[in-house]
Amino acid sequence: MVYFVRDPVTGLVKIGCSRAVLSRLESLKREYGKGLFIEFLRQGGKKEEHRIHEIFSNKRKHGEWFEWDDRMEEFRQDGMVPVGRTSRAVSLSRDMLRRIEKWAEKGHRSVSNAIAFLAYRALEQIEKEEENNDNK
DSSP: EEEEEOOOOTOEEEEEEEEHHHHHHHHHHHHOOOTTEEEEEEOHHHHHHHHHHHGGGGGGEEETTEEOTTHHHHHHHEEEESOOOHHHHHHHHHHHHHHHHHHHHHTOOOHHHHHHHHHHHHHHOOOOHHHHHHHH
16 A cells, blocks of 8 residues: 655655555654654555655655645545445445545544544455455
8 A cells, every 4th residue: 555644743744655554654653753644545556656756756855755745635536545346345435535534624633544444444355355256
């Protein structure tokens, strides 16, 4: 997963990649402060991460930290996670994302992050089930 983690103190966004996003967020919080939150997640791995770094290279402050750019919203709308391969998962993710975005607008970041991760984990399970069914 490619993650966009926001630092509310500096306003900077860390664009990185991890298979264990929750663990990575906790690690980043220990290093940079507890206020960090995931702005959004996007499907993809290292190649996608590097592609995004290139796109926003003019906004790079240091390492993988970037100034916020309104073009980042295009990535939120285009590939925001949770996303599933089945209509059930897509339907669930759209509904959940609308709710999460409304709560985030009201400032409930910790609640919205928790819900986003629960939805992500549920959809991850659906994808595993699909893979198992495909392999049968």
